[in-house]
Amino acid sequence: MDNSVIDAHIHFDKYKRITREKIIKSLDKYHIDALISVSINASSARDNLKLSKENSKVKPAFGFHPEQTFPDIAEVEMLLKMMDTYHSQMVAVGEVGLPFYLRKENQELPRQPYIRLLETFIRKAKQLAKPIILHAVYEDAPIVCSLLEEYSIEKAHFHWFKGDEQTTERMIQNGYFISFTPDIIYKPKRDALVKKYPLTQMMVETDGPWPFDGPFKNILTHSRMVHLVIKKIAEIKQIEEAVVYQQIYENTKAFYSI
Structure with a gap:
C-alpha cells in the first residue's frame, strides 16, 4: 500500500470530531x-x-446537496458569497445536482426549482473556472449533461454515477469524470461501467461517512478503502495495479488542481 491515493469525494465534516482527528492522524x-x-x-x-x-x-x-428540502434565498446567497470570497481555497463547486431519491419518496416534488438552482451553481463554476461535483443519477443525468453542455463546462465530476449506456457514452465523449466507491468490491453489476469508462476519466471515492455492506459491513468508512477500489478496478479492467494507481492519482490531482 505504498501508492498515494486521493479520496475524491467525502463528507469529512459529517464525521464526529474525534473520528476526524483519528482519520487525519x-x-x-x-x-x-x-x-x-x-x-x-x-x-x-x-x-x-x-x-x-x-x-x-x-x-x-x-x-448544496439536492437530496434535502429546497433552500431559501438567504442560504443560496450565502453559498454564492462564500464561493466568491474563498474561491482560492475552494477546489470545486459541490456537491450539487438533482434530487432523484427525494423524488422517489415524494413524486409530487417539483424538479424544476432544483434544475434552476443547479443552473445557478453551474454558472458560478463557469465564472470562477472551478470544477463541479455532481449528484446526478439515472434519468437526472441527461438533464444535467444538457446543462453542462449549454454552459460549455468541461470539468464535471459525476460522483457514484449510475445511469444508462447512452448517457454514459455521452459523458465519456464530453470528457466528464466519474468516481467509484467501495461498493464495486461486492456489487458485480458495477463491473460493466468500470470496463466501459476510460481509466483516464476515473477517480475513486468513499462518500464517507456513508456506510457500506459486504466486507465493509459495520466498519467505519475510512479513505483507506479507496486502495481496495483501485485494486478492484485493475482486476476488472485487467490492467496492472501500478498503472491504475498512477493514472487515477494523476487524474484527480489534475482535475482538482491540487
Missing part, C-alpha cells in the same frame, strides 16, 4: 494525500473551510 500511514471534502449547505461549507485551514490535506468544495 492516519492519512500518512495509508498514503492518502488529499480528501476532497464536499459540502451539503452553507453551514457545511463553513465547517469544511475551517477543516481545510486546520489540515492542508482537506480540500473543501462548496455546494
Whole structure:
C-alpha cells in the first residue's frame, strides 16, 4: 500500500470530531494525500473551510446537496458569497445536482426549482473556472449533461454515477469524470461501467461517512478503502495495479488542481 491515493469525494465534516482527528492522524500511514471534502449547505461549507485551514490535506468544495428540502434565498446567497470570497481555497463547486431519491419518496416534488438552482451553481463554476461535483443519477443525468453542455463546462465530476449506456457514452465523449466507491468490491453489476469508462476519466471515492455492506459491513468508512477500489478496478479492467494507481492519482490531482 505504498501508492498515494486521493479520496475524491467525502463528507469529512459529517464525521464526529474525534473520528476526524483519528482519520487525519492516519492519512500518512495509508498514503492518502488529499480528501476532497464536499459540502451539503452553507453551514457545511463553513465547517469544511475551517477543516481545510486546520489540515492542508482537506480540500473543501462548496455546494448544496439536492437530496434535502429546497433552500431559501438567504442560504443560496450565502453559498454564492462564500464561493466568491474563498474561491482560492475552494477546489470545486459541490456537491450539487438533482434530487432523484427525494423524488422517489415524494413524486409530487417539483424538479424544476432544483434544475434552476443547479443552473445557478453551474454558472458560478463557469465564472470562477472551478470544477463541479455532481449528484446526478439515472434519468437526472441527461438533464444535467444538457446543462453542462449549454454552459460549455468541461470539468464535471459525476460522483457514484449510475445511469444508462447512452448517457454514459455521452459523458465519456464530453470528457466528464466519474468516481467509484467501495461498493464495486461486492456489487458485480458495477463491473460493466468500470470496463466501459476510460481509466483516464476515473477517480475513486468513499462518500464517507456513508456506510457500506459486504466486507465493509459495520466498519467505519475510512479513505483507506479507496486502495481496495483501485485494486478492484485493475482486476476488472485487467490492467496492472501500478498503472491504475498512477493514472487515477494523476487524474484527480489534475482535475482538482491540487
